[in-house]
Amino acid sequence: MPLRFRRPSAWSLRARLLAVQVTLLALVCVCIGAGSMLATSRFLIEQLDEQVRDASFRSVTLFDLGPPPPMPGVPRLAGPGPIFLDAPGQSTGTVGAVIRDGRAAEAAVITVTGARQRLTETAYQQLSTVGEDGCTTVELDGLGRYRLTRAVAADGTAIVTGLPAxxxxxxxxxxxxxxxxxxxxALTAAAVAGVVVVRRQLAPLSDVAGAALTVADMPLERGEVNLPSPIVSVSPAQxxxxxxxxxxxxxxxxxRIADALSARxxxxxxxxxxxADASHELRTPLAAISGYTELAQRxxxxxxxxxxxxxxxxxxxAARMTELVGDLLLLARLDSGRPLERVPVxxxxxxxxxVSDAHIAAPEHNWLIDLPDEPVVLAGDQARLHQVIANLLSNSRIHTPPGTTVTVHLVVEGDQLRLMVRDDGPGIPTEQQSEIFERFARGDTSRSRRGGSTGLGLAIAAAVVKAHHGSISVRSAPGDTAFVVILPAAVA
Structure with missing residues (x-):
């Protein structure tokens, strides 16, 4: 997998601080190094120029005095170039040249053996162009970089002397x-020390971020929420x-959030x-109304x-209101956390x-079933699970036009059961899918309230599925709407 370079703005704060620290230290090291190199170079060049001037003074003095007389026991080394290169004090690598009429008449360099070696014609020409304005750096042909200076002897002859750089x-x-x-x-040590220091200094910030993530992962949307207080420990010194x-x-x-959540x-x-109380109290007058209407209808x-x-x-x-009161009582019981039955279903x-009941209620729809070969048994509340399936089928029946095909799939997937109710109706608008399992949620005209929908069917289905430790979801597009229920496949 190729590595992708992330921009510095996407780095963590620790990485950016460490990068800034190392970068600044590198700049300081570069500045110190460059300054030291420059100062050292100037010092060494000035020192070399002083040696070049001394060599030039000796060369001019010896040129004015002429060749020394032969001395017994002191041999003279033969070779080309000026004779003053043989004088005592001339170091190895010294270049000497005699300039007459603007051209180098003779020139040589002292080798490591003390002998004089003739220079190339190009070097002759380079030595001829050396001026009298102090020491000059020249890349002599065949020899390398040299510091050269030009002086004038007593007879007006120009003497060029130089030392290697x-x-x-x-x-x-x-x-x-x-x-x-x-x-x-230094940079490596600074990086290691920076990692330790930055990590230690930003540890409280990491604690704050971890605490914020802990709160963000809490289920804050409903119910009682117990937030730790304080969530971050702050010492008085900080x-x-x-x-x-x-x-x-x-x-x-x-x-403040905890207070608001508690109030909510x-x-x-x-x-x-x-x-719950109102629904319970309404059951008595509703029963009386139903009884009297039944008596009157006789x-x-x-x-x-x-x-x-x-x-x-x-x-x-009255019958419709009785059904609504029953749904509200059921939701109230589920909200209070009353346990459901746990029997083999x-x-x-x-x-x-x-599906048979739905087919009788809406024969104009096409009802299909896709079941496993073996019976699917799980532990749960039979009446409530039947209500979940009936509510999903009723939702498809009420909110789709005649001729719609509704298919119920039941699949066993490992330790889970997946029940899917799918239809090819007009679909659910995207903006309504996020709240379709809310209480009293209603669709638009494409999924109308035919059949006296109360808006509690899907809310009851979601509550019952949650009480069975499962999940319910919906995905919808025009021509394809599917409600998917996932239940644990635990056998009682």
């Missing part, structure tokens, strides 16, 4: 190598630091209790037709029964 170059190269090694060691201020602000923010939970509890042939029709409508609405048989 290789010593300076070698010294600077050695110094550069030393700076590189020392700089690399209250006025940046990390201390951040931790204190986070603790105060979480306290208390409000939700009161509302749910009110709904004598419908003795009352006017409009009165009989009105009593029929009262009975129909044949989910295959439940599916067949629910």
């Amino acid at each position: 290789s010593g300076v170059d070698n010294t600077l190269l050695s110094l550069f190598a030393i700076f590189c090694v020392v700089g690399a060691v 209250v006025h630091t940046e990390i201390g201020k951040l931790g204190t602000a986070l603790n105060r923010m979480l306290e 939970h208390a409000s939700e509890t009161r509302v749910r209790q009110f709904v 004598n419908s042939d003795r009352v006017p037709a409009d009165v009989a029709h009105a009593m029929g409508r009262v009975a129909s609405e 044949d989910l295959s048989q439940l599916t067949v029964d629910a």
Whole structure:
């Protein structure tokens, strides 16, 4: 897998601080090294120039005095070039040249053996161009870099003398190598120390980030939430630091959030209790209304037709309201956490029964079943699981036009059961899919309220599935809507 380079803005704070630290230290090392190299180079060049001037003074003096008389026992080395190169004090590598009429008449260099070696024609020409304005650096042909100077003898002859700059170059190269090694060691040590220091200094910030992630992963959307207080420990000595201020602000923010969540939970509890109490109290008058309407309908042939029709409508609405009250009571029981029955349930048989009921209720739809060969048995509440399947089928029946094909799939996948109710209806708008399992959620005109939908069917299905430690989801597009229920395949 190829590595992707991330921009510095995407690096972590630790990485950026360490990179800045190492970069600044590298710049400091480069500046110090460059300054030291420059100062050393100037010092060595000035020192070499002083030696060149001394050699030039000796050469001019010896040229003015002429060749020394032969001395017994002191041999003279033969070779080309000026005779003053044989004088005592002339070091190895010294270049000497005699310039007459603007051209080098003779020139040579002292070899490591002390002999004089003739220079090339190109070197002759280079020596002829040396001016009298101090020492000059020239890349002599065949010899390398030289510092040369020009002086005038007593008879007006120009004498060019020079010394090699290789010593300076070698010294600077050695110094550069030393700076590189020392700089690399210093940068490595600084990087290691920086990792330790930055990690230690940013440890409180990491604690704050970890605490924030812990709170972010908590289920804060509903129910009672117990937030740790304080979530970040801030010592009194760090209250006025940046990390201390951040931790204190986070603790105060979480306290406010905890208060708001507690108030919300208390409000939700009161509302749910009110709904449960109201639903329970409504059952008695609804039962009385249903009883009296049933009694009145027994004598419908003795009352006017409009009165009989009105009593029929009262009975129909009373039945619908009784169903709504029953749904609300069921949701209230599930919200209170009352345990469901845990008995062996044949989910295959439940599916067949629910699809058969749906087929009778809506014969104009096409109902299909896809079941495993063996019965699917799990531990759960049979009545509630039947209600889940019936509600999903009712949702497809109510919100799709006649001729829609509804298919129920039941599959065993490892330790899970997957129940899917799929239809080829008009689909659910994308903006409504996130809230379709909320209570009293209703679709638009494409999924209308035909059949007296209360908006609680999918909410009850979701609550029952959650009570069975499962999950329910929906995916929808025009022509393909699927509700998927995942249940643990635990056999009682």
